[in-house]
Amino acid sequence: MRRGTLLAYSLPLHAGVVLRGQHQRQRNGLVVRLEEDHRTGEGEIAPLPGFSRETLPQAAEAALLLMRRWVAGASILADLSGGEDIAQRIAPSVAFGLSCALAELEDCLPPQAPSIAVPLCSGDSDEFIRRLTALPDSRLAKVKVGLTDGGAESRQVNGMLAALPGLHLRLDANRSWTAAAAAAFAAGLDPSLRGRIDFIEEPCATPAASLAFARDSGIPIAWDETVREGDFSLRPQPGVAAIIIKPTLTGSLRRCERLIHQARQAGLTAVISSSIESSLGLTQLARLSQVLTPGVPPGLDTLSLLGAQLLRRWPGSLLPLQSPALLHTIARAS
Numbered sequence: 001m002r003r004g005t006l007l008a009y010s011l012p013l014h015a016g017v018v019l020r021g022q023h024q025r026q027r028n029g030l031v032v033r034l035e036e037d038h039r040t041g042e043g044e045i046a047p048l049p050g051f052s053r054e055t056l057p058q059a060a061e062a063a064l065l066l067m068r069r070w071v072a073g074a075s076i077l078a079d080l081s082g083g084e085d086i087a088q089r090i091a092p093s094v095a096f097g098l099s100c101a102l103a104e105l106e107d108c109l110p111p112q113a114p115s116i117a118v119p120l121c122s123g124d125s126d127e128f129i130r131r132l133t134a135l136p137d138s139r140l141a142k143v144k145v146g147l148t149d150g151g152a153e154s155r156q157v158n159g160m161l162a163a164l165p166g167l168h169l170r171l172d173a174n175r176s177w178t179a180a181a182a183a184a185f186a187a188g189l190d191p192s193l194r195g196r197i198d199f200i201e202e203p204c205a206t207p208a209a210s211l212a213f214a215r216d217s218g219i220p221i222a223w224d225e226t227v228r229e230g231d232f233s234l235r236p237q238p239g240v241a242a243i244i245i246k247p248t249l250t251g252s253l254r255r256c257e258r259l260i261h262q263a264r265q266a267g268l269t270a271v272i273s274s275s276i277e278s279s280l281g282l283t284q285l286a287r288l289s290q291v292l293t294p295g296v297p298p299g300l301d302t303l304s305l306l307g308a309q310l311l312r313r314w315p316g317s318l319l320p321l322q323s324p325a326l327l328h329t330i331a332r333a334s
């Protein structure tokens with residue numbers, strides 16, 4: 001006997017969260033719960049405004065249809081991952097959430113290891129250094145750059161690397177540097193510290209400009225936005241070290257797994273990363289990264305942007321759990 005429930009959540013986002021130029025006050029999404037013979041699996045479906053092509057109502061409609069098909073006895077796994085035709089493909093957030101629920105139901109995800117995410121700095125670097133210093137193990141952190149000017153940011157990065165001699169950094173410019181700003185950043189870096197920058201995600205506005213930056217500066221880059229563009233294909237490229245995979249923007253677990261496999265074949269590191277999911281989705285991404293990208297810490301340090309946790313607790317977080325009474329049932333099927 002199968003049952004399905006689709007629920008809607010809304011979590012407060014801290015003032016000042018801006019996605020693609022839009023201020024966001026709430027993170028809204030869905031939880032899909034699948035039950036069969038006393039086993040339960042849950043998944044989160046949360047299109048990210050400014051990033052996802054599907055809207056939340058579109059995602060809810062697609063999820064409901066698939067949930068009903070599953071409850072009626074169909075296998076929906078092939079639907080979730082099938083088709084190279086993007087126009088016909090099930091929306092990535094829907095495929096991700098439903099495939100997580102099915103994976104939990106089938107007991108395919110391991111329990112979560114503690115403290116597996118890479119600390120993220122998008123503000124004051126002195127405060128961030130204090131936070132890292134207080135951690136038992138601070139070998140890797142991520143810093144958003146491209147927010148002020150390249151020269152000032154290189155001094156900030158020099159400061160962090162000098163303060164913590166065992167630290168490696170991933171940087172993320174989200175395509176915001178002009179070629180001149182990127183060059184100013186590279187010129188300002190202390191050459192003796194530069195080797196501890198594992199990569200910079202998307203330094204410049206276009207992939208071609210980012211490749212030129214990697215070639216001229218010798219600093220490896222990683223693709224994030226580029227991975228989700230229509231003409232992207234995975235192949236070795238000089239200066240490219242890694243690809244960032246955001247499953248909510250990519251699709252089913254099987255699709256993510258295929259992409260990770262292709263990345264490895266091209267000699268690239270694949271890094272699983274957050275699309276600002278709730279603690280439900282984030283804990284699942286952490287568990288997923290243990291199986292799909294072992295040894296590569298995922299970029300999941302976004303829980304602190306939210307005002308509460310949802311259904312599951314992130315290890316060590318002091319954020320309160322939102323009352324389950326605030327989850328609103330959209331539909332049930334049995």
Ligand SMILES: O=C(O)CCC(=O)c1ccccc1C(=O)O
Nearest residue numbers: 142174273274275276299300301
């Ligand atoms: O990758 C991480 O470590 C955190 C996630 C993150 O940076 C992110 C999350 C949602 C949308 C865009 C981005 C981004 O890559 O800038």
Ligand SMILES: [Mg+2]
Nearest residue numbers: 172174201224
């Ligand atoms: Mg990025």
